[in-house]
Amino acid sequence: MLSNPSQKYQSFPAIHLPDRQWPSRTLTKAPVWLSTDLRDGNQALFEPMNRERKLRLFDELVRIGFKEIEVGFPSASRTDFDIVRHLIDDKRIPDDVTPMVITQLRPDLIRETVRSVLGARRVIVHFYNAIAPAWREIVFNMEVPQIQAMVQESVRLLRELTDPHPETEWVLQYSPETFCMAELEVSLLMCNTAIEAWDAGPTRPMIINLPTTVEVSTPNVFADQIEWMHRHLSRREHLVLSVHPHNDRGTGVACAEQAMLAGADRVEGCLFGNGERSGNLDVVTLALNLYTQGISPKLDFSDISAVARIVEETTALPIHPRHPYVGDLVFTAFSGSHQDAIAKGFAAQKPDALWRVPYLPIDPHDVGRTYDSIVRVNSQSGKGGIAFLLQRDYGVVMPRRMQVEFSAVVQEHADSSETELHSAQLWALFERCYLGSHQPSPAYVYHGHRLHDTEAGLQAIVLEVTGPDGQRVSIEGQGNGPIAAAVAALGLPVRLDSYEERSMGAGADAQAMAIVEVVWPGVPGSRFGVGQHPNIVTASIQAVISAMNRFVATVSGVLLR
Structure with a gap:
């Protein structure tokens, strides 16, 4: 590694926003959610989903409660085109669910995209183009006015193609890709150009979506960028302001939470954070973070293990055992002091009281998990966890000093076996030690x-x-x-x-x-x-x-x- 990385990497300082408001705000409601599992998440898979798996995951997203689902890139994939047509023609999209399709700003792709969704009750057409300096100069070799003209012409083409089809409610979503690395004035120019060309208003809904295409700064910088845009966008009262965080720095959830404080109305992401590189925003984590603060996420994760199984089966991606809220081990304590505190917390917790069990930010029952695996015993475990398992499974209530005595027996056995001990093995040790x-x-x-x-x-x-x-x-x-x-x-x-x-x-x-x-x-x-x-x-x-x-x-x- 370089001793002076500042000579190689650009830093992104905080925005000059001396009267920023987001740090003093508190989240009070869930955002509008958009799942991009079928598009952004799918394109990041080693083996993209086939038709059957995509439709199965679509049905699960609907069941969970997503009202907006990005269903694919129909102009770039024949599979996606066919699936979109199947969803529309077979009327598999509920009336309260809006599909979204994405396209780059090329006339042929825009025409094919519109063709893929004709006949839908309501649809979001998602335009995106990269605007940051590195992309302008290296990838596209275009100046800002040229990019602005491309945005304007593309939106006008979309109007020409969609105005003859009033049976569908057309919503434009515009994303200045690489927003987090672009000059705010350039981002604002592109967004306002799209807003004006679409003529956003009460009868012409529009979404402005601001992505951290690649995370390059701390979440507070992104929040400043969102608040600045929130203040300066034209026709703001007629817009839905959305964010699409990626997770290159591991702070995708934090970026989304702070962006909501800064004025974002809507959040895009994948259920368990799948996506290019380090992934997209983890929707499950953000939603259940809100839940632990007393805010209904408006998504049904009451059987989180079932959701996880479907996602693993359709994406062929395993979920880490320490993944927040859903991993196999997140409600499991091996540490002795943790086990002791959890056991005492369960004993003190009243059914109608605020949740106060130490080390457990959420009641496992609320996400369909049981208490069975919360305390597990290995060589790091202590008397509290051992006592908890024996009491729960065998009705053995040991005096405090006996817990200390028996924990030494268990510790010696766990050290020698180098394996986790289950309650049946603890009971066998208890019998061997104490019962004649x-x-x-x-x-x-x-x-x-x-x-x-x-x-x-x-x-x-x-x-x-x-x-x-x-x-x-x-x-x-x-x-x-x-x-x-x-x-x-x-x-x-x-x-x-x-x-x-x-x-x-x-x-x-x-x-x-x-x-x-x-x-x-x-x-x-x-x-x-x-x-x-x-x-x-x-x-x-x-x-x-x-x-x-x-x-x-x-x-x-x-x-x-």
Whole structure:
């Protein structure tokens, strides 16, 4: 890379607009949307869509709610011409949807374009020509007056061709291609020339579309350009001011948002940002950005995964797993601190309250996603995510300190396997770590118990267990309850620090889960034990034995994990 790139690349400073208004404005409504997936997006595909795929995507765009759809370049493509005629002749275009066709400013192409849409109820004819200095001087070798004359003559020709067909409502869209790199005065001259030649007014609708054909400056510069044009265009009250951002700098969405603040009424783009080079504006991202600000986008993305599947199938382009709002992983947290915050957010979120779940800017349910994949576990995960999955899928509610203990078990397993862990694998680890029949080489195996009261008011227990020597024995103990009696029967120098019980479901046959925390003096830390049984007393005794087994394994140098 060059040490001084300013010697090679031109910078585009901010426009002199000392009284700019857009920075102090707030977006309050959605723009008019135009999908260019079938034209601009299609021409950027390695293998352009065939007729079947184009028609399928057209139907999906209509279902989503687009009222303006650029259907093709009929003067440059026989496939596009035939598809446009098919849509019109077979009446596949709903009355509230307007197709748009694009053409360069050549008489033969303009004539063919008009021929392709004759008979439509309403149609937008999109004229474009490049006007920036590099194109004027290098590509076309034309002066500004020559380009102005070409715009004027082309619009007049369109009027001559369309005036004899009043059964169609004709809308002219003019795009000064390369607008973002052209002098504002030249852009204004070309736009006003087209406006005057078309005689834009209440009965002659017109769209002025200002593109960032190639992104070359920061979004604030583009916003200044749009506000300047918004102020200076002739017959502004009769125009729809549109923008067509590309994404060469990765700021296409930002350019569109700021252009709307600066006076743009309409936005063009592709569903997931497909287009030449780095793509067009990503319509889904912009629309759902508005949605998260409480603004209805007037587009239906309530099943965003279904939209994504259709787009992937028709374009053969995969959607990145981290694509905003739609990627497979955008509602997934691996980081432990993120998982913990999300789990707490779900617990606190009320159905009728403002959305306040940390790390999730949108409720996944609003775009047809579920919570199933929001928290996933790998070596970067923490106790919050692990606890969330076990509670959601198995009804296990772990005390906070137990979450810390079990997360170390999961972390060790994830590190060694170097794979993501799903909730079923977490449950298998939980069983292996805590539930007696699954613990490897347990010191004590529970078989049964009998309880009775003593004359001293204590509870006595007879425990049937297989002990560390492999022999099945009956051991006895007393205490102020069944748990204390079981601890006494085992005869180990431990202290019970906490006890919790949970219901694992509803109904008379629901399983109960008991969780105990036990301390063994002289052994660092505590250990948790878990028991699961329809009878809570039995579950509690199993939990004590579970904790003992884990302590015995620790003392003998083999931690049960």
